[in-house]
Amino acid sequence: MTLEQALIAGKEVLERAGIAEFALDAWYLLEYVVEIDRSYYYLHYQEELAEDLRQEYEVLLKKRAERVPLQYITGEQEFMGLPFKVNSNVLIPRQDTELLVETARGLVQPGMRVLDLCTGSGCVIISLKHFVPEIEAWGSDISKQALLVAKENAKANDLSVEWVRSDLFLNLTGSFDMILSNPPYIPTGELQGLMPEVRDFEPREALDGHMDGLEFYRKILEKAGAFLNPRGYLIFEIGYNQGEAVSAMMKAAGFGQVRVIRDLSGLNRVVCGRKE
Numbered sequence: 001m002t003l004e005q006a007l008i009a010g011k012e013v014l015e016r017a018g019i020a021e022f023a024l025d026a027w028y029l030l031e032y033v034v035e036i037d038r039s040y041y042y043l044h045y046q047e048e049l050a051e052d053l054r055q056e057y058e059v060l061l062k063k064r065a066e067r068v069p070l071q072y073i074t075g076e077q078e079f080m081g082l083p084f085k086v087n088s089n090v091l092i093p094r095q096d097t098e099l100l101v102e103t104a105r106g107l108v109q110p111g112m113r114v115l116d117l118c119t120g121s122g123c124v125i126i127s128l129k130h131f132v133p134e135i136e137a138w139g140s141d142i143s144k145q146a147l148l149v150a151k152e153n154a155k156a157n158d159l160s161v162e163w164v165r166s167d168l169f170l171n172l173t174g175s176f177d178m179i180l181s182n183p184p185y186i187p188t189g190e191l192q193g194l195m196p197e198v199r200d201f202e203p204r205e206a207l208d209g210h211m212d213g214l215e216f217y218r219k220i221l222e223k224a225g226a227f228l229n230p231r232g233y234l235i236f237e238i239g240y241n242q243g244e245a246v247s248a249m250m251k252a253a254g255f256g257q258v259r260v261i262r263d264l265s266g267l268n269r270v271v272c273g274r275k276e
C-alpha cells in the first residue's frame with residue numbers, strides 16, 4: 001500500500017464514522033505515524049508504507065473513529081503558537097482561550113505576580129510567561145495528574161512556573177497582582193449534549209460548572225479579593241451566555257472596571273475586573 005492509498009483509505013474510515021473533519025484528521029494521523037510533512041508527502045506519495053506503520057495507522061484511525069479526540073491520540077495541541085503536550089487528564093487547549101491570554105498580556109506589567117487557577121495543561125500561564133517572561137508565574141489545579149502535564153509543558157517550553165496542587169485557593173498563600181482562570185463552566189445538564197469527543201473523553205471535572213455553570217466563578221469570587229493586591233486584576237474565561245451573570249457577580253464582589261470582551265466570533269468570552 002502506498003502513502004496515497006493509505007491516506008485515501010484513512011479518509012474513508014473516518015468519513016464512514018461520521019467525523020466532520022475526516023480528511024484533515026486522516027492526514028494528521030498519517031503525518032504522525034509516518035513522521036512526514038505535507039511537502040514530503042507530495043514528493044513521495046507513491047512510496048510504499050511499511051507494514052508496521054500501516055498497522056499502526058489503522059489502530060489510530062480506529063481510535064479516532066471511536067471519537068477519541070485527535071489530540072489525545074497524537075498527544076499534542078498548539079496554543080498561542082507554542083507546543084503543548086496533552087493527555088486525557090487535561091482539557092485540550094481551545095483557540096477561544098487565547099483571548100484570555102491576550103487580555104492578560106495587554107494588562108500585565110513586568111514584575112507582577114500572576115496566578116492561573118484551574119491551570120490544566122498549563123497553557124494559559126505558560127504562554128503568558130513566554131510572552132512576558134518578567135512576570136512571576138503560578139499555576140494551580142486540584143488534579144495531580146493535570147499538574148504533571150503542566151510541569152512537563154513548562155519544561156518543554158523552557159519556562160519557570162511555580163505549580164501548586166490546590167482546590168482553588170485552599171493551599172495557596174501570598175498575594176497576586178493578577179488572577180486568571182478558565183474554570184469548568186458548563187451547566188451539568190448541558191454536558192450530555194456536548195460532542196462525543198468532549199463528553200466522553202475530556203475530563204468531566206474540567207468542564208462541569210455544576211447546576212448553573214457558575215459555581216466556580218462564585219467560589220473564586222468569594223476569595224479572590226483577599227488574594228489580590230490593591231488594583232489587582234481578575235480575568236475569567238466564560239461561556240458565551242455567561243457575560244451578564246459573571247460581570248454582575250464580579251461587581252457584587254466589589255470589583256471595578258468590569259468589562260466583557262468578545263472573541264473573534266463576536267461571542268462574549270472573557271470577563272475582566274479590577275480590585276478597587
Ligand code: GLN
Nearest residue numbers: 182183184185186206207
Ligand atoms: N470551552 C470549553 C468547551 O466548550 C469548556 C471549557 C470550560 O468549561 N472551561 O468544551
